[in-house]
Amino acid sequence: MSRLRVGVVGLGVISRFYLAALQNRADMRLVAACDLREEALVGLDPDVRRYLGHEEMFAAGELDAVIVNVPNDLHAAVCRAALEAGIAVCVEKPLATVPKDAHELQRLAEKTGVALFTAFHRRYNSNVLAILPTAADRDAVESVTVRYLERIEEHVGGDRWYLDPARCGGGCVADNGPNAFDLLRLLLGEVRVTASSIVYDDLGIDRKADITLSSPSGTTATVELDWSYPHGEAKDVTIRYSDGRERHADMLAGYPEFKSSLSHEYAAVLDDFAAAVRAGRADSGGVAALDLVAAAYDLAAEPGRVPAVVEESGLKRTVRSEVVKVLKHRREDRGMVLEPFASRCVRQGEIHELVTTDQRTAGAGDLVDRVGFLGFTEITRAGVLDAGDTVLVDGRPIGRILGFDACHFPNHYNVLIAVDRLVTGPEIGLAPGTDVAFSPARKETEP
Template sequence: MPETVSRDLRLGLIGCGVISAYYVRAIEKRTDVRITAVSDLDPARVPPSLVHDVPVMTNYADLMASGLVDAVIVNVPNDAHVEVCSAALNHDLHVCCEKPLALSEADAAHLTHQARTRGLVLFTAFHRRYNQHYIDFLDAGFDTASVSHVSLYYCEKIEDHCGRDRWYLNPDRCGGGCLADNGPNALDALMALLGPLTVDGVDLEVDDRGLDIRARVRLTAGAVSAEALLDWGYPDGELKGFVVRDKAGATTSIDYLRGYTGFKESLEHEYEGVLADFVARVTGAPRGAVSHCAPRGVGPEGDTVARLVADAYRQARPVPRIAVTGGLA
């Protein structure tokens, strides 16, 4: 069983897709962690700052067997998460995996069991729980006892966000569409806010590519009702955040993107939070500013969210069109 890492944490980056740059910049800001090896099928995708400093491999198995890393960041297409994560765990490497952990609840449960059996950290990067506006909301004294309903919005135009990673547009590779890919972040955010969730019903709009382009997921957490509105065809930029309605009817809006004017700018500090939490869990260091990012006892292992997503797909009712109404104003 691996011991707690006491030296600077050596990280392997597996997959250099659009999100990898946020990890790289977060790592470059720290002195206790460094990238010591990189793997991508296309070496031309490796971030320029790493090309001359670390070994670059086209086969992730070579990276895992190299002895150069203590842990890996898995940033490959969704349909490859299980294969790569399982291989890393078999090499006694801690794992930080982009969401979703897996495309089925059985695979997610298997990975979680594998990690626990081997005494390893298996961490899913639900980056929205590290958003500063969300953390400020919790710090202000959020209490579920006063809440009646929460609406969470996760809306974007996927073609604008996926960059070179066109696999997002293939339902077999991404897992189905917005429910499979953005659903985990949305459901994790609601679960971390409200506690255990039950899926009560889902409306699902599928486009001519077979991609679920919009979804409305209705949920309950005890006496609180909630809904997640997901949109991959949103025409007006981005809408990401949630609205909390209390039992007296008053509402409070939390806009994840407020003050972040650049494209995907909020991801910079959110992935700094992801990295800080992962490193703390691997090294045993104090979690500090990220200590309350799972305030309702929900951990970032990913299997609980995978079960919710699977249940949402089981309950999905196809509809011709979902209108995203309301907002964060």
């Protein structure tokens, strides 16, 4: 097989580990690179073609494969463009910032037969590999803990996109969660989130999270994430066995320089990517990791007051909708009145208004004065809205349904959403077409 002609999109912190690993490969050759910062292109080998945008680089037709290293919110668009151009993709985690995009990318890769590979560098960490359970030991694993603790300010470069929830995907759960979840999938196979608690800062960034998961055979797992850790970095895995044995892997042990463990990990990332290209594999776990991220956000959404009717209800599916008009005003004297019912059936095609409130009131007839308007949304998947449901905007929870106001009914309901801080549509990035889901307070049954 001839050497793969590889391009790189994004020449920031992590790209240097890819560039170093590429130099040692007989099966790959760096032929092009792109970054919107011209100065990032300085210093590349003279025979590497340079671009300021990925579109132009892909259109040149000189690539077999591309490595995508841009901020998280750009992954989906760059990956889509590459797959459409028939270029195999190695993308940094997370594959996307919302599960919908990740699933679409996987479908596109399957349809086109072009490899789509998400890089989870920690699965190649030498200390982790040293404690992988043998086949005989695997059934005896009782629990696993993965810790990913750091102070994110020590990791941001000139562009502080990590500290913008819309660009990084939310915070520590969206950014570090995928690596931690991928390690659990390496150790335990498929896992699901059973409990989650997340601490947000004033900017809405999740800075700390404790997430509990379990495997189908009942092994439990804990993921601890922290972006405000005051003691440097701690990234480790602990496996406990039913006979009392415990194996611990400190992912940074033996790699004293800042980020120095990454060199050997990214060399192995490229080994696996090369295998994925040869096999035309559609995904390496990026979709699964993102589904776990979404489940962690979903289960952690602030519980608020959940009326009795929800406590008594059974399972139900998620209701989905699409924003048709954004609103951007607030009121301190709106005088909405909570209806006596805590549930409303909503049909496909209906349009309802979404309104946030920071008032902690949930009784029939209660006045709701302090409101921030989000916009109007069209129901695309019918169902039942219940007080207590989590409201997710592009997969990210923003609050829970407090109740319904019927002052505009039968034209539409005002769906009141309990939040800590009043927000309007533009403040949470709403735009026509944004996906808004209403997810049950309990585990959902959506296929």
